[in-house]
Amino acid sequence: MQRLPELKPTPLRPRHPLVYGAGFFLFVALLSFIGRIGMLWVLLAATLAIVMAIGAIAIAVRAR
Numbered sequence: 001m002q003r004l005p006e007l008k009p010t011p012l013r014p015r016h017p018l019v020y021g022a023g024f025f026l027f028v029a030l031l032s033f034i035g036r037i038g039m040l041w042v043l044l045a046a047t048l049a050i051v052m053a054i055g056a057i058a059i060a061v062r063a064r
Contacts, residue, residue: 015056016056016059016060018052018053018055018056018059019052019053019056021049021052022049022050022052022053022056023049024049025045025046025048025049025052026045026046026049028045029041029042029043029045029046029049032045
């Protein structure tokens, strides 16, 4: 009977700072929406968060 191969733990990579920035701007968009500051600010913050998240994903995919 064959032995099972030894499993090695997957190395954890730290999150890119853009991920934290995207989360912050999503939080700002939520507060703007709840506080009724204006739909323009909600859309701007949400759009900026989405662009930052896409950038973080693109950087993560291109990295080793």
